[in-house]
Amino acid sequence: MKVMVVGSGGREHALAWKIRQSSLVREVFALPGNPGMEAVARRLPGDPRDVATLVRAAEDNGIGLTVIGPEDPLAVGVVDTFTGRGLTVFGPTAAATVLESSKVFAKGLMREHGLPTADFRVFDSPEEARAYVAGLPEGPVVVKADGLSAGKGVAVAAGKAEALAAIEEIMVLKTFGPAGRRVVIEEFLTGEEVSVLALTDGEEVLTLGAAQDHKQIHDGDRGPNTGGMGAFSPVPAYTPEVGTVVEERILKPAVRAMAASGRPFRGTLFAGLMLTAGGPKVLEFNARFGDPETQVLLPRLRCDLVPLLLAAARGSLAGLRAEVSRDAAACVIMASSGYPGPYEKGLPITGLEEAAAAGATVFHAGTARDASGRLVTAGGRVLGVTAVGSDLAAAAARAYAAVERISFRGAHYRRDIGGRRRGAARKEG
Secondary structure, eight states, X not given: OEEEEEEOSHHHHHHHHHHHTOTTOSEEEEEEOOGGGGGTOEEOOSOTTOHHHHXXXXXXXXXXXXXXXXXXXXXXXXXXXXXXXXXXXXXXXXXXXXXXXXXXXXXXXXXXXXOOBOOEEEESSHHHHHHHHHTSOSSOEEEEESSOOTTOXXXXXXXXXXXXXHHIIIIISOTTGGGGSSEEEEEOOOBEEXXXXXXXXXXXXXXXXXXXXXXXXXXTTEEEEOSXXXXXXXXXXXXXXXXXXXXXXXXXHHHHHHHHTTOOOOEEEEEEEEEETTEEEEEEEESSOOTTTHHHHGGGBOSOHHHHHHHHHHTOOTTOOOOBOSSEEEEEEEEOTTTTSOOOOOOBOBOHHHHHHTTOEEEESSEEEOTTSOEEEOSSEEEEEEEEESSHHHHHHHHHHHHTTOBOTTOBOOSOTTOOOOSXXXXXX
């Protein structure tokens, strides 16, 4: 069969890389893809948010399965249109994607159905939000933009002053655009953060594993949030016992709650969790594969991914299981200087063959070809350098050895990916 992956980042490169390994797959297409994906997929032009372009690409190329990577195409209803035209597609409908696209909806659903999460309040006006913060005791608090904001719409404020500044940025300055029309202000949870990815067909839940993301730009979880500066898997704190609790008290209830709300959910259910002293609590839900979590979870997946995606899309996951390696994986993101602020593009990249020779798989996130065909930087997060090892230390060492072989001017990366992090690890968004 032919499979089309929609998107152009590191997550989509990892998906195309894994899907191409399937014995069921004859050819992989990527719309629009990136230069790194050309080794495993044929690129197609187009905007992944343009539903008509995606439908035409699927029908013209005889695509048997379309896998949606980013959240924006899901939110505009790509899955709804594909399903209406009899095209097999993996991902939730627009109505179900609201679980990610509106934090207000997600928090309300969790409260109504008793899913463990932080206490919260919702505000439509900056004046009311400011007044609420002013009445809180001094201490950390979390301020979230309601809508999609590319992983950056969450401020973990150390105190009232920072919380008020976040309200100003989100609701008044509208840094995140329409996403900031409403804010969620919630209690600060402490513990260890973990991301859990599961496939669901609307009833059954199949967990692919857990990873820990490093959101902030600098070592030691300092600086502003980013789309993710690296990840590792497995997470030592996420024991089989914890996994059972998460599945029974969070993942399955969330799927049932979405069905009860008239928004049945099929696709990837991403749960961002805090492992608190009182048990796992939900920080956020996403409606797609995580980035960069996918870059460490898929290399650990020993079974064929495609049958699982097809089963989830068709409502037939019952009886299937995911086989996950005991090996560890680490992904180090190489970013442009200045990211997550302004950054220069078009800088030549060298050393990728040497990195591969060092035992890494390099997933492209923000790359392009210049007029002469050279590989150059084209985004804030440029490359995800992933390696697998017998344990986390070995995987991280191999990833960093590969990173040292790659070069572009101003390349920035964290040097603590894979280090154990305890305490208040609130970085979701």
